[in-house]
Amino acid sequence: MREKFRELVKRKNRIHANLELIQWDLETKTPLKSRPYLSELVGELSMQDYALSTSDEFVNLVEELNKQKETLTEIEKREIELSMEEIEKKKKIPADEYEDYAKLTSYNQTVWEEAKAKKDFSIVKEGLKKIFDYNKKFATYRRKDEKTLYDVLLNDYEKGMDTERLDVFFSELKKEIVPFLKKIQEKKKTIKEVDKISVPIDEDVQLKFAKFLSSYVGFDFEKGLVETSEHPFTLNLNKNDVRLTTKNKKDSPMSTVFSIIHESGHGIYEQQTGDELIDTLLGTGGSMGLHESQSRFMENIVGANKAFWKPLYNKAGEFYPFLKDIEFEEFYKQINRIEPGLIRVEADELTYSLHIMLRYEIEKMLINGEINIDDLPKIWNEKVKEYLGLEPKNDSEGLMQDIHWYCGLIGYFPSYAIGNAYASQIYNAMKKDFDVEKALENQDLKKITDWLGEKIHKYGLLKDTPTIIKEVTGEELNPKYYIEYLKEKYSKIYEI
Structure with missing residues (x-):
């Protein structure tokens, strides 16, 4: 059970690393016309992480290991504690909304750069409104x-x-x-x-x-x-x-x-x-x-x-x-x-x-x-x-x-x-x-x-x-x- 948990954690970390690499590219060297595509990739990878974190397999592992706290190392105890918090947080957000939000926030950074360069808030205003609306909605789910x-x-x-x-x-x-x-x-x-x-x-x-x-x-x-x-x-x-x-x-x-x-x-x-x-x-x-x-x-x-x-x-x-x-x-x-x-x-x-x-x-x-x-x-x-x-x-x-x-x-x-x-x-x-x-x-x-x-x-x-x-x-x-x-x-x- 612990070995399986380690395997899934490793997979989560690989997804995180790939997300970071794409984010690095988006904010440093990505060609302008390629940014929508990379934003789609961010959404897809974010959904992989969401799916893994809320899967029956991962959730059941975490819950079972939480029942066996006395057998866990200090590192494992803390991982289980944080995993339970993440599961509770993510499971309250519908998968389609989570994916839409991941794509929105990734692409909106590009829109912000354009709006800032042109000194025109109207370019990014609608995207910002959606971001605040999503945050209010997600906070309502999780409150x-x-x-x-x-x-x-x-x-x-x-x-x-x-x-x-x-x-x-x-x-x-x-x-x-x-x-x-x-x-x-x-x-x-x-x-x-x-x-x-x-x-x-x-x-x-x-x-x-x-x-x-x-x-x-x-x-x-x-x-x-x-x-x-x-x-x-x-x-x-x-x-x-x-x-x-x-x-x-x-x-x-x-x-x-x-x-x-x-x-x-x-x-x-x-x-x-x-x-x-x-x-x-x-x-x-x-x-x-x-x-x-x-x-x-x-x-x-x-x-x-x-x-x-x-x-x-x-x-x-x-x-x-x-x-x-x-x-x-x-x-x-x-x-x-x-x-x-x-x-x-x-x-x-x-x-x-x-x-x-x-x-x-x-x-x-x-x-x-x-x-x-x-x-x-x-x-x-x-x-x-x-x-x-x-x-x-x-x-x-x-x-x-x-x-x-x-x-x-x-x-x-x-x-x-x-x-x-x-x-x-x-x-x-x-x-x-x-x-x-x-x-x-x-x-x-x-x-x-x-x-x-x-x-x-x-x-x-x-x-x-x-x-x-x-x-x-x-x-x-x-x-x-x-x-x-x-x-x-x-x-x-x-x-x-």
Whole structure:
């Protein structure tokens, strides 16, 4: 029985790997006219996974093994637990609707790219409406004890999270960060800030530097690769084949730098899952919040750290010659400049959570039926004005800037803010074990990635996120460390 279960799990993983390969192609190199065909393949493979996961054979195996828990290994127990959750989730969704949705979300990514390029929301509006309608319908099928439909979707990315907890979480961030941001903005009126790092750099050079930085922070190119895409992402076939993308912007070369360091955080996590988890259901990173904690840790706590750049600055100048004309201290302030902007992925650390709150509030309203897709451009722009004091010139720098909604990731965005909070909490714990800044100055990034590997990465999905966070930090999610980190860092930079 256990041997048969292993065989079916292996088959599921092969389907997953093929889906990832097609997704990689769709977002990197697929010819435009081939995309509908590949989207059909995604739908077909998704149905194979659906059919396997809900087949009598697989369901009966899982149920029988669940009755024999005492005879199972820890890995098998966790696999059975997660399998039962997946079965319950998928069996509540009709097969034809599941297939239609898989095809829709795959193809709609292509439509989004066209709409974004043409700055025309009307091109993708109908597809987006269908995606939100499907998510509301699926949440209705699956709803049990959740207070709202949106709570059902949140649980897909951060198990145990709900709007009640998130409202308190975001309220705390808003209460502390918004007044602090205003202090900085007042201080900025008395100082002259000139952007010295938005200098045109050839995109091929940016990609070379991105690959150098990815390797520098610990991404293993014998088990992974880097390409470019419209929206940066990370995917894994297994721990020995992890793929990252970055988006190079000719006039914003530092954007590429932090994009690739961010994705490398995701990639290192996947590469450092335990060898014993290969060909199990557990060989990938944990919840989205925990995964984002690793990318945001690498991007901000490591990549925007003065100690990280000290030994690296001259080397960086070989790729980006304009850095040779900027004093190091000025460069450090430039990469940590607080400046509200329209684009989430380029947002500074202080305003980043405002971008997430905006998306959280909007998708919650859409799922709860308080607004509809036709209202979206108006609502988006109003909230950008309220939170950031800015007005998008078009929908491409507004509600179409992120791919998430357009490929079906509804309820995902809060994970970014949770990830920021986890990252600061993890950083606080790491500092108790060794001098993080000294390790960065000594170019000993391995000391950091080894610590993360031992404390977090190796477990994959074997342990749930609340358990890992409690074991690593001694407490549950606590935003105070994120708030303290931000205030301490930027009080020094802006001398307030």
